[in-house]
Amino acid sequence: MPINLEQLQLSREQAVPLARQLYVQLHQQIMHGEVVYAERLPASRELAAALKLSRGVIVEAYEMLRIDRLVAGFGKGGTQVCYQQTPRTLNRAVQRNLVLSNRGQRIAQARHYLQEPALALTPGLPDLNLFPHQQWLSLSREAWRQTQGIYQREAGLKSLKLSLRNFLAQYRGIQIDDLSCLMITTGSQGALSLLANLLTEAGDLGIIEQPGWAGAEGALRQAGLNLHYTGLDAQGALVPETIRAKLAVLTPNAQYPTGSIMSTPRREAWLQYSQQQSVWLIEDDYAAEYSYQQHPTPSLLTHPYATQVIHIGTMSKLLLPDLRLGWMVVPKAIAPAICSAINTLGLQPAYSLQQQLALFIQYGYLGEHLARTRAIYNERRRRCSEYLQQQAADLVRIVPSQSGMNLLLELKLELDANKLSQTLKAAEFGCVMYLDISTSTGRPTIYLVLGHAILSDTKIETTLQRFIDCFNYLV
Numbered sequence: 001m002p003i004n005l006e007q008l009q010l011s012r013e014q015a016v017p018l019a020r021q022l023y024v025q026l027h028q029q030i031m032h033g034e035v036v037y038a039e040r041l042p043a044s045r046e047l048a049a050a051l052k053l054s055r056g057v058i059v060e061a062y063e064m065l066r067i068d069r070l071v072a073g074f075g076k077g078g079t080q081v082c083y084q085q086t087p088r089t090l091n092r093a094v095q096r097n098l099v100l101s102n103r104g105q106r107i108a109q110a111r112h113y114l115q116e117p118a119l120a121l122t123p124g125l126p127d128l129n130l131f132p133h134q135q136w137l138s139l140s141r142e143a144w145r146q147t148q149g150i151y152q153r154e155a156g157l158k159s160l161k162l163s164l165r166n167f168l169a170q171y172r173g174i175q176i177d178d179l180s181c182l183m184i185t186t187g188s189q190g191a192l193s194l195l196a197n198l199l200t201e202a203g204d205l206g207i208i209e210q211p212g213w214a215g216a217e218g219a220l221r222q223a224g225l226n227l228h229y230t231g232l233d234a235q236g237a238l239v240p241e242t243i244r245a246k247l248a249v250l251t252p253n254a255q256y257p258t259g260s261i262m263s264t265p266r267r268e269a270w271l272q273y274s275q276q277q278s279v280w281l282i283e284d285d286y287a288a289e290y291s292y293q294q295h296p297t298p299s300l301l302t303h304p305y306a307t308q309v310i311h312i313g314t315m316s317k318l319l320l321p322d323l324r325l326g327w328m329v330v331p332k333a334i335a336p337a338i339c340s341a342i343n344t345l346g347l348q349p350a351y352s353l354q355q356q357l358a359l360f361i362q363y364g365y366l367g368e369h370l371a372r373t374r375a376i377y378n379e380r381r382r383r384c385s386e387y388l389q390q391q392a393a394d395l396v397r398i399v400p401s402q403s404g405m406n407l408l409l410e411l412k413l414e415l416d417a418n419k420l421s422q423t424l425k426a427a428e429f430g431c432v433m434y435l436d437i438s439t440s441t442g443r444p445t446i447y448l449v450l451g452h453a454i455l456s457d458t459k460i461e462t463t464l465q466r467f468i469d470c471f472n473y474l475v
Contacts, residue, residue: 019060037084111218122430123451143356156184163361173298192219207248236262253288257449259401287317411446
């Protein structure tokens with residue numbers, strides 16, 4: 001069948017030359033069987049007149065098709081299509097069942113993501129209006145100039161490692177003597193997923209906190225681990241002494257979602273368990289800087305017996321969720337192998353972005369930002385707590401916490417959890433719900449995690465009142 005002129009949509013506004021546009025669209029018609037074998041293409045003058053183009057554009061497009069061996073010239077016969085499809089091959093391709101491998105399906109199904117915008121009261125989100133955009137953008141050009149034309153194979157730029165080494169010493173108490181042990185990652189999720197694959201075999205046992213972060217569960221599931229959920233008490237995550245696991249993910253400095261801090265005796269119990277059972281402890285320290293104390297509690301790595309501890313952190317909570325940049329500190333013995341894996345899988349953030357963050361830390365912008373936002377978030381937490389205590393004391397109890405960016409509420413009412421979840425979602429609230437079924441009352445206790453950091457000062461009372469109205473609607 002002849003060329004479909006109506007399908008040829010060429011634009012002089014595009015940066016792509018007209019001949020290239022025409023070639024691509026003719027190529028598509030031939031490959032899709034719309035222009036068949038032995039079909040004669042219009043003469044160059046004829047097609048040029050129809051498309052209101054110069055003849056040179058047509059000739060150039062035809063020449064590109066000839067180089068691809070899709071058309072050929074046959075003298076007076078003109079330019080003809082010489083590409084012939086094989087129907088049997090196409091039929092086999094259509095009938096083939098296209099699926100992922102078992103491993104691929106396991107990775108794809110490990111965690112369920114909701115594709116929706118950030119809603120009010122969503123936990124763990126920083127207030128983007130407080131981010132120092134001008135300072136950050138001012139470093140972009142400088143960072144770009146300093147990182148052009150390089151390949152980096154050391155799991156992170158040295159400049160960023162040096163900045164982060166000082167940062168971790170100040171905020172986490174971690175002393176890093178060998179920079180090869182400090183690696184730049186694409187955030188906590190990427191680091192956990194990588195470590196789960198590198199440190200375990202499918203079928204091994206992994207420990208996660210319950211309640212805990214869904215990302216940790218997803219990271220272990222995608223690696224094929226069987227999961228053991230360990231509960232919490234006043235001192236932190238319980239040590240499952242009779243369970244022989246290969247890996248455990250802990251949040252000792254700001255447990256999610258409770259915001260509690262693990263006690264020193266419980267930390268030592270976990271370290272003892274790690275040594276006795278040869279268990280890797282992955283310390284996810286996602287937002288210890290936002291402690292309600294003066295200083296965050298030091299990392300597990302500061303303990304002299306932390307031989308199988310890996311510390312990971314992220315800038316998603318401290319700066320921007322879309323930054324997708326974090327770090328991990330690993331034992332020296334496995335650092336070269338992990339570095340090689342990072343290079344093989346191509347998991348490093350962009351070098352210019354790493355350099356930009358390095359300058360941001362060096363110039364003191366990160367320290368200033370943390371000091372400012374910590375004060376603002378703590379004040380918002382205080383105001384939210386006071387409003388809920390005054391207006392909703394009969395509905396919820398504020399669970400005491402020492403660290404985090406969220407409020408944890410225990411419901412005093414006996415409500416249907418599914419109806420409450422639907423009501424909150426319909427009201428466009430992003431708070432997270434979880435159930436505690438270990439109560440002695442025989443009914444599950446409903447807890448809600450509220451993100452207070454993203455509430456601007458002018459919206460605290462109106463937002464919380466709408467939140468309270470959701471309960472009044474169900475009562």
